[in-house]
């Protein structure tokens with residue numbers, strides 16, 4: 026049996042604008058995962074231990090703070106399953122760096138809920154799981170759009186729009202390869218989201234939000250057609266609009282420029298910004314060059330992910 030695992034995610038287009046009811050496109054990063062394993066109980070209680078990508082261990086549960094995300098996901102899941110706290114230990118080995126726009130928070134919540142439902146051998150429908158993880162996402166920042174939990178729970182490429190039916194992107198003419206480069210700076214989503222909120226409330230950013238939404242509609246067509254040039258140009262435009270929203274940073278801009286100079290089709294920040302990760306669209310010919318250029322421009326880690334064609 027495959028061990029229980031959950032992917033990371035990247036937002037291809039539309040971050041921040043998605044908080045204001047514009048569409049956004051996100052894909053799971055299936056090669057970067059958090060894996061859950063059960064271990065013998067440490068006593069008559071539930072223990073959850075996180076092991077990060079550097080092998081460092083942290084006790085996630087029990088936790089004295091009942092409003093902490095780990096306490097909340099355990100509570101909400103057990104309430105739904107109508108079960109008491111199980112006597113077991115769950116070890117979570119994560120390859121997903123935290124606070125970097127790759128959805129580590131939503132991935133950890135998702136895997137904890139799935140591990141609990143597996144422990145009791147009781148079904149947790151995806152729509153319920155998605156709702157529960159969304160509740161916990163609200164602890165991370167007050168007004169999450171819900172895109173992170175949705176793409177991670179369903180593990181499929183999506184067009185996400187608040188209050189609209191979820192669209193899975195089924196037809197993709199050719200595989201698309203993205204490099205994901207980590208600036209090494211922690212991007213605090215709640216801070217960048219708050220900065221955008223201020224601009225939206227005083228109306229200075231409304232034009233940018235709408236422009237991002239329009240661009241996402243075009244990006245969907247380009248993705249479905251496998252139009253590398255078109256996708257790339259839209260990524261560059263999206264990055265410029267995010268710069269206008271003040272959520273980029275010097276290191277993100279540096280990596281975007283380096284990727285473009287190395288021959289990538291397009292590049293932009295991904296996720297909350299002000300640190301965290303950027304993404305670059307490449308093909309077999311431009312992959313190595315772009316990867317080298319990203320490291321040379323200061324990336325601390327470069328990952329590759331491919332969105333399969335269908």
Ligand code: PMV
Pocket residue numbers: 036039040041042043044125126127128168169170171172173212214218295296297298
């Ligand atoms: O959690 P992150 O950093 O990948 O980004 C969240 C994306 C935002 O659009 C900035 C916020 C949201 O809730 O959608």
